[in-house]
Each structure stands twice: as C-alpha cells, then as structure tokens.
Amino acid sequence: xxxxxxxxxxxxxxxxxxxxxxxxxxxxxxxxxxxxxxxxxxxxxxxxxxxxxxxxxxxxxxxxxxxxxxxxxxxxxxxxxxxxxxxxxxxxxxxxxxxxxxxxxxxxxxxxxxxxxxxxxxxxxxxxxxxxxxxxxxxxxxxxxxxxxxxxxxxxxxxxxxxxxxxxxxxxxxxxxxxxxxxxxxxxxxxxxxxxxxxxxxxxxxxxxxxxxxxxxxxxxxxxxxxxxxxxxxxxxxxxxxxxxxxxxxxxxxxxxxxxxxxxxxxxxxxxxxxxxxxxxxxxxxxxxxxxxxxxxxxxxxxxxxxxxxxxxxxxxxxxxxxxxxxxxxxxxxxxxxxxxxxxxxxxxxxxxxxxxxxxxxx
Amino acid sequence: xxxxxxxxxxxxxxxxxxxxxxxxxxxxxxxxxxxxxxxxxxxxxxxxxxxxxxxxxxxxxxxxxxxxxxxxxxxxxxxxxxxxxxxxxxxxxxxxxxxxxxxxxxxxxxxxxxxxxxxxxxxxxxxxxxxxxxxxxxxxxxxxxxxxxxxxxxxxxxxxxxxxxxxxxxxxxxxxxxxxxxxxxxxxxxxxxxxxxxxxxxxxxxxxxxxxxxxxxxxxxxxxxxxxxxxxxxxxxxxxxxxxxxxxxxxxxxxxxxxxxxxxxxxxxxxxxxxxxxxxxxxxxxxxxxxxxxxxxxxxxxxxxxxxxxxxxxxxxxxxxxxxxxxxxxxxxxxxxxxxxxxxxxxxxxxxxxxxx
Numbered sequence: 022x023x024x025x026x027x028x029x030x031x032x033x034x035x036x037x038x039x040x041x042x043x044x045x046x047x048x049x050x051x052x053x054x055x056x057x058x059x060x061x062x063x064x065x066x067x068x069x070x071x072x073x074x075x076x077x078x079x080x081x082x083x084x085x086x087x088x089x090x091x092x093x094x095x096x097x098x099x100x101x102x103x104x105x106x107x108x109x110x111x112x113x114x115x116x117x118x119x120x121x122x123x124x125x126x127x128x129x130x131x132x133x134x135x136x137x138x139x140x141x142x143x144x145x146x147x148x149x150x151x152x153x154x155x156x157x158x159x160x161x162x163x164x165x166x167x168x169x170x171x172x173x174x175x176x177x178x179x180x181x182x183x184x185x186x187x188x189x190x191x192x193x194x195x196x197x198x199x200x201x202x203x204x205x206x207x208x209x210x211x212x213x214x215x216x217x218x219x220x221x222x223x224x225x226x227x228x229x230x231x232x233x234x235x236x237x238x239x240x241x242x243x244x245x246x247x248x249x250x251x252x253x254x255x256x257x258x259x260x261x262x263x264x265x266x267x268x269x270x271x272x273x274x275x276x277x278x279x280x281x282x283x284x285x286x287x288x289x290x291x292x293x294x295x296x297x298x299x300x301x302x303x304x305x306x307x308x309x310x311x312x313x314x315x316x317x318x319x320x321x322x323x324x325x326x327x328x329x330x331x332x333x334x335x336x337x338x339x340x341x342x343x344x345x346x347x348x349x350x351x352x353x354x355x356x357x358x359x360x361x362x363x364x365x366x367x368x369x370x371x372x373x374x375x376x377x378x379x380x381x382x383x384x
Numbered sequence: 385x386x387x388x389x390x391x392x393x394x395x396x397x398x399x400x401x402x403x404x405x406x407x408x409x410x411x412x413x414x415x416x417x418x419x420x421x422x423x424x425x426x427x428x429x430x431x432x433x434x435x436x437x438x439x440x441x442x443x444x445x446x447x448x449x450x451x452x453x454x455x456x457x458x459x460x461x462x463x464x465x466x467x468x469x470x471x472x473x474x475x476x477x478x479x480x481x482x483x484x485x486x487x488x489x490x491x492x493x494x495x496x497x498x499x500x501x502x503x504x505x506x507x508x509x510x511x512x513x514x515x516x517x518x519x520x521x522x523x524x525x526x527x528x529x530x531x532x533x534x535x536x537x538x539x540x541x542x543x544x545x546x547x548x549x550x551x552x553x554x555x556x557x558x559x560x561x562x563x564x565x566x567x568x569x570x571x572x573x574x575x576x577x578x579x580x581x582x583x584x585x586x587x588x589x590x591x592x593x594x595x596x597x598x599x600x601x602x603x604x605x606x607x608x609x610x611x612x613x614x615x616x617x618x619x620x621x622x623x624x625x626x627x628x629x630x631x632x633x634x635x636x637x638x639x640x641x642x643x644x645x646x647x648x649x650x651x652x653x654x655x656x657x658x659x660x661x662x663x664x665x666x667x668x669x670x671x672x673x674x675x676x677x678x679x680x681x682x683x684x685x686x687x688x689x690x691x692x693x694x695x696x697x698x699x700x701x702x703x704x705x706x707x708x709x710x711x712x713x714x715x716x717x718x719x720x721x722x723x724x725x726x727x728x729x730x731x732x733x734x735x736x737x738x739x740x741x
C-alpha cells in the first residue's frame with residue numbers, strides 16, 4: 022500500500038478529497054500510479070494519470086503530441102513536455118483541481134520533450150534547443166513564480182534529449198544526442214556527418230560543466246538519448262545509431278561522475294533485435310536492474326546492473342514506455358498495451374489509446 | 385475531389401478482385417529492388433558519367449554551346465538523383481555518400497561560403513577528385529556544382545577566364561560520378577544490400593526477415609515524402625506573416641527547385657507502384673492503395689501548375705497555392721503510408737517508432 026500513500030503524499034493534502042467519486046474509486050482500486058503521454062484513437066493528443074489496474078484517474082488534453090512527464094511531490098505538480106520540436110509544456114495538478122498552465126518556449130527555443138524538478142520542487146529544468154546556434158540549453162523555470170523562465174545555461178552539446186538529477190541533488194546529467202535540427206526543416210537531421218554526442222554533468226546551481234564524456238570517435242553517429250541511474254549512481258544510457266543499418270554498434274552503456282564511460286556487450290542476437298534504436302531506459306526501484314526498450318525491434322531487455330548482462334528479453338509490439346513497479350517494470354506500447362516484466366505482477370492490459378514513448382511511475 | 389470519388393468507386397468495384405492478388409513481402413522487395421532501385425541507380429550512374437564528360441568537354445573547349453550541354457547534363461543528373469534520393473539504405477549511408485552527393489539542407493550556407501573560398505583562392509587541391517575527397521563534404525557534390533555552374537561569376541565558364549572554375553567543376557562532377565558508380569556497383573552486387581533486402585536472412589545484421597525488409601521500404605516511402613515537405617518546400621514557402629524566401633530553396637539558381645521536388649515525389653511513387661506493395665494490403669483495406677494513388681496524383685497535378693522558376697512562382701498567388709497544395713498532399717501521403725499502410729501491412733512502423741525520439 023505504500024505506493025498509493027506515496028502518491029497521495031505527492032499530490033498533497035486534500036488531493037483525495039478533491040477527486041470526483043469515480044476518480045477516488047479508481048485511485049483506491051490501484052496500488053501504483055503511472056503517467057504517460059498518449060494519442061487517442063481519434064488522433065487527439067493528451068496525457069493520462071492511471072493506476073496499474075488500468076483505471077484512468079486524470080486525463081489532460083494537449084495541443085499536440087507530448088513526450089515525457091516529470092512530477093514533483095514538493096511542487097505538487099506534474100509537467101508534460103511537447104515532443105521535439107514542440108514549443109509547449111503543460112504544468113498540471115495531478116488532482117485536476119487547479120487548471121493546467123501552458124508554458125511556451127521563448128522565441129528561438131523549443132523543447133526536446135524532457136525535464137526534471139529540483140529536489141525541493143522550486144525549480145524546473147527542461148532540455149531545449151537554441152536552434153539558430155544549434156546548441157542545447159537548459160531552461161530554468163521558477164515554480165513559485167508561475168513557472169516563469171528565469172534563466173538558461175548550456176548543455177555543452179547539440180540536440181540534448183533526456184536529463185536527470187543525480188542522487189547528489191545538485192548535478193544534472195544530460196544526454197546530448199548530438200543531432201542538429203531546426204524548426205524550418207521539421208525533424209530533418211542536419212548534421213549526420215559531424216555529430217558529436219556526449220553525456221554532460223552540469224551543476225544546476227551554477228550552470229557550470231562538471232564533466233563531459235564521449236564514446237570513441239568512431240562512434241560519433243551513436244546518439245545518446247535516454248538514461249536511468251542505478252543503485253551505484255551509474256548513469257545507464259541507451260543510444261540510437263544514425264549510421265548504416267549494416268553496422269550494429271553496441272547501444273547500451275553507462276557513465277559515471279568519476280569519468281568512466283563504457284558500452285556493455287549485449288549478445289549479438291539481442292543487439293540486432295534492438296534495430297539500432299533504444300527508445301527508453303529505466304531503473305528498477307532498487308536500482309539493481311536496468312530496462313531498455315526498442316519500439317523499432319518490438320523488444321524489451323532487462324539488464325543486471327552489477328553483472329552488466331541481460332537477464333530477460335521480452336517481445337512487445339511497438340513497446341517503448343518503461344517504469345519501475347517495485348519488483349520489475351511495466352512496459353507500454355504504441356498499440357495501447359501495458360505489460361509487466363522482470364518480476365512485475367502486472368497483467369497484460371489493452372487500452373483504447375496509444376502510449377507515447379515514456380511512462381513515468383508517479384507513486 | 386471528383387478524382388477521389390471515382391477512385392473510391394473503383395475501389396468498391398475492384399475490391400474483391402484485388403484481394404486475390406495478395407503479394408508477399410518477398411515479392412514486394414524483389415519488385416522494389418529489381419523494378420525500381422537497380423534501374424534507377426543505373427540511370428543515375430549513367431547521367432553522372434555524362435555530366436562528367438560534358439564538363440570535361442567544356443573545360444577543354446569553353447563555349448556557350450558546351451556550357452549549355454553541361455546545364456542539360458547537370459539537370460539530368462540532379463533529377464536522376466532526385467528519383468533515388470529517398471533510398472537511404474545501404475551504400476548511400478556509408479562514407480558520407482549522401483552528403484557528398486548533395487549537401488542539403490545547408491541552413492548556414494556552409495557550402496556557399498566554402499565554394500566561394502575555393503573559387504576566390506583558386507585552391508588547386510580542389511581540382512582533382514582525389515584531393516577534393518579530403519575536403520568538406522559541402523564542396524564535393526551537386527550543391528557545390530550548382531553554384532559553380534549558376535552562381536556569381538559563372539559566365540566565365542564559356543571563356544578561358546573560367547579555367548579554374550571549370551576544373552573545380554570537373555572535379556566535382558567526377559566525384560559525383562565516382563560516388564554514383566559506387567552506388568550502382570553496390571546495388572548490383574550479388575551479395576550486397578539488394579540480396580539483404582530481397583532475401584533477408586537470420587545471419588544478416590541489417591535485414592533478417594521479410595517483414596524487417598518491408599518495414600525498411602515503408603520507412604523509405606514515409607521518410608522520403610516527409611523530407612520533400614520538410615527540406616524542399618516548407619523552408620521557403622510563406623508562413624503566416626512571414627514572406628516566402630525562395631533563395632532558401634534548393635537549386636533556385638538553376639531553376640531546378642520544383643523539378644527536383646517532382647523527381648523526389650515521382651521516384652517515391654515509382655518505388656511504391658513498382659514494388660507492388662499495394663498488393664499486400666488485406667481485402668478489407670483496398671480503399672487505401674486507391675487513396676494513396678489519388679494523393680500522388682494530387683501532388684503531380686499541383687506541381688503541373690507551378691510553371692515558373694521558384695522566385696517568381698512564390699510571388700504568383702496561383703502558383704504559391706499550388707505549392708501549398710503539394711505540401712498538403714505530402715502531409716496526406718505521410719499519414720496514408722507511414723501510419724495507415726504500415727498498419728494495414730501489420731508492420732512495426734507505427735506511432736512510437738519511425739521518428740527518433
């Protein structure tokens with residue numbers, strides 16, 4: 022029961038009281054709460070807050086396709102970011118009591134779909150593009166000032182994607198995917214010949230670079246996109262390869278604040294099944310297992326973080342979203358499926374909407 | 385509209401008969417490779433060789449007639465490339481061949497600056513394909529050659545004053561021909577990319593099953609149509625209060641902007657038609673191929689209405705509208721092919737994938 026209680030705590034005093042009766046029932050029937058961007062059958066976009074039994078607690082309509090969601094217990098708010106190169110982010114009250122606020126990226130910037138709160142819930146950090154300069158920036162928003170964007174600092178790379186807060190609460194780790202895009206050219210990738218992906222550790226208070234790690238120069242087309250942090254504070258990352266399909270470099274690795282960066286050796290059959298594409302990365306609740314997904318290859322892989330080898334491989338058509346559920350992970354798909362893997366007791370469920378690439382465990 | 389109504393009517397009549405012509409993924413890939421990709425690559429190779437010969441002739445004997453012959457050969461080569469540009473699989477994805485053939489989009493005008501620097505400094509190392517190879521990819525391909533042939537100072541090409549410019553142009557033409565020949569050789573090899581697409585095998589790293597190969601084909605069609613919209617049309621068309629910017633268009637100097645977009649779309653339509661992929665659509669979805677063909681026809685009809693070079697076309701309301709209609713058709717095709725066809729064929733090229741997020 023701790024999960025539901027944690028969520029109730031996250032949502033703040035009075036959350037349950039503010040729910041409509043059916044929402045309250047939905048919450049009471051479920052142990053876990055998840056959030057994901059979705060596409061409806063009719064083609065509309067939104068975000069849902071739902072229980073593991075499939076009860077939808079809250080839905081939020083979005084003006085266009087959303088991507089990742091971040092939630093802060095302290096701020097009592099969640100934020101859905103537009104899929105790149107979108108220019109909106111929607112701040113919502115999980116209870117649906119307060120009206121959502123739509124943030125718009127400033128002139129010359131767009132979102133990349135990911136963000137994170139400071140531990141005290143005061144600041145919101147989002148990966149953004151300074152697209153004229155082809156440089157990544159972190160937009161800093163003050164949650165106590167109506168989510169006003171008060172400053173920005175560099176990501177020290179191009180095409181930043183996911184960012185996470187390190188366990189020290191002070192350092193942001195940013196996956197600089199290395200790919201340049203510009204809204205004038207849609208999602209066209211403009212610099213495949215000169216990509217320079219990296220993992221950057223940045224002090225969130227000063228914006229200064231703490232450390233930056235790159236893979237071997239021969240792997241410059243390996244775009245580092247998504248991450249999760251394990252029990253030993255290692256940052257596991259998943260890549261997408263932009264070179265020829267006839268090459269199949271390793272796609273999963275880890276980086277540390279001590280300066281180590283390494284790709285692990287996945288067996289070739291697993292690697293080939295990933296189809297040069299990792300869509301999301303998650304860590305189990307205890308940080309001992311890492312899961313990666315490939316919607317291109319319909320594959321989910323759970324990796325033992327200590328042994329650095331896969332412990333489970335599962336097929337899920339168009340599967341991408343991953344979130345810890347205690348013992349294992351839940352995984353969601355573009356076909357509207359939700360399943361449990363690697364020790365999760367979650368039963369397979371089918372929804373009448375498509376899950377987007379990321380699933381967040383809220384409580 | 386009438387066209388679509390007729391097409392749908394036809395689908396209703398022809399539906400049951402078409403349902404019996406179910407094409408397997410293997411047949412589709414053989415159709416794609418043998419009926420379209422290989423011949424179109426060979427055509428591009430031939431056109432690129434002819435361009436190289438024509439530029440050599442111009443350099444040896446500068447004249448207006450020889451310059452005109454080069455113009456024709458350049459257009460032929462660019463448009464032949466336009467037809468296969470979307471085939472971003474296999475050899476084109478290796479050794480930066482795609483960028484070496486056509487450096488585009490070039491948002492910061494890198495090619496222009498670098499080509500102008502070569503021309504003004506008369507950099508001799510740019511005049512042989514071997515040494516040109518070690519330079520920026522932006523100065524090696526058709527984008528660079530277009531500036532040499534049509535950019536400021538091109539008039540010198542038909543006199544002896546243009547000797548350096550011509551020799552640099554020749555090195556580019558030879559470089560393009562070399563890359564084209566590599567593509568032709570790779571696609572015609574018995575054990576290369578063509579085999580992998582037509583006869584996928586569990587031992588291959590790229591394509592292990594017919595379904596994976598067919599996913600690649602649908603990805604090529606879907607990404608190809610998106611690229612026409614995002615890199616060839618939208619960047620220069622007027623948007624809201626923002627005026628059209630025709631000088632951001634590919635090949636505006638040579639007047640090939642619209643012909644190139646047409647070559648792109650025609651190539652995609654030929655790939656779609658000649659692969660026979662529509663034959664794999666299940667019996668209850670036969671309206672889909674009809675809708676796809678109708679949308680390709682809409683794009684073609686709209687392109688027919690754009691008769692002026694891009695700079696004047698965008699200033700003429702009728703032609704500007706026609707260009708906007710092409711954009712609409714590409715949006716429709718993106719949904720019809722990338723989402724509906726993919727789903728009708730049971731492929732994993734769906735909502736979460738095909739986008740790089």
